[in-house]
Amino acid sequence: MYSNSIVFKFLWVLYPVVVIFLILFSLGELSSGGAGKLEALVKKQDEAAVEEQKLNVLQQKLDILRQTDVKVESENLAWTTKAVPAGKEVWLMMAELNNAASVSGAVLSSYTGTVGDVVEATAAASVNDVPISLEVEFKVTDFAQLQKIISVLEKSLPLVSIAKVNFSNGSVKLSIVGAWSGWGKAASEALTPLPEYKDKLANLKIRLQEYATLPEVMVSFGSGQAVNPF
């Protein structure tokens, strides 16, 4: 009877003991393992932030893609390919040289060149990065005619670069390098951001607005008859 009353009298001591036990037990469970680990809970915030950042990048990309008109951009791509072809369009270079001769009144007397593979380079194919290079000779009457040839060539599409000029005694030899660039491999990762191209395109359109393209691939060789150079 006496011992029972003592037990009841000190039963409250169990309360803090049980609470301490519960706290230690739950902390132990949270920090040592199981689904609700403390560490995992802390990491959740970082993981969620990373996911949201990725989502943000993807959303921006998606917004641009939704606004993109494939038809318009394909036309722009076709236009840029006229400036820098995807393959070695040597016949276009020849046409440009003939055009320069006919506009300036000079006579195109010869050309020889290094071309290499003329197959359009793709990402899968090995890209032959040898530039298209032509050595050209014109018969000219004076320096003004050479200037005209140069100005026509430098305002023509596809783009060409005049690497060397040797003018003397009514003849001019030019080393011409033609621009070309194969298709690069497009990035396939969903999170790869899209390149900024609109400003570049607008600036380039201004830069190339005075440039002339050749309407025909067929080249006239003096006689007025249109023939294919090959």
Added chain:
Amino acid sequence: MINFVVENNKNNENLDKIRKLVVTGTTAVLVVYLVTLAGFLGWGAYWSRRESKATASFVQKSAEVDKLAEQEVVIRKLSDRLDAINAFLDSRSNLTTLSATTVGENISVGGWTFEASGKVKVRALGQGVDEIKLFSDNMVQKFSSVSADSITWSPTDGWVGNVSVKGLKNVQ
């Protein structure tokens, strides 16, 4: 006779005080702990839900991006080509400007060479030595490097000055 009842009551009062203190303190600790734990678990659940939502949304948007692959390919190709054009334009010399800059009054150009290094050699033909000198002085104003290689006279060509120039200045 000693009165133990008073002593017992005192002990009971003290014990009661200790009991109240321990129970109150333990309850306070328990409440704080439970609130903290609930907050922490709630915080974890909140971020977990956000992550799940973001992941689900990412999967859905990835599928949308895949559907718009045609647009992406065109944009990338276009951007690459624009870079190629700009690179080509930036790398080439502007011979239209260069050839226009290397002409002078009262001289005619009998020879003109341009080398890949950017050096231009002009064979200037003039009626007198002063015209050749004037041409050379004019080139000094326009180019950073000017070299008067030779000046000759012959009955057929008259006065001939061979001038080499390089590095066109940015003169308005």
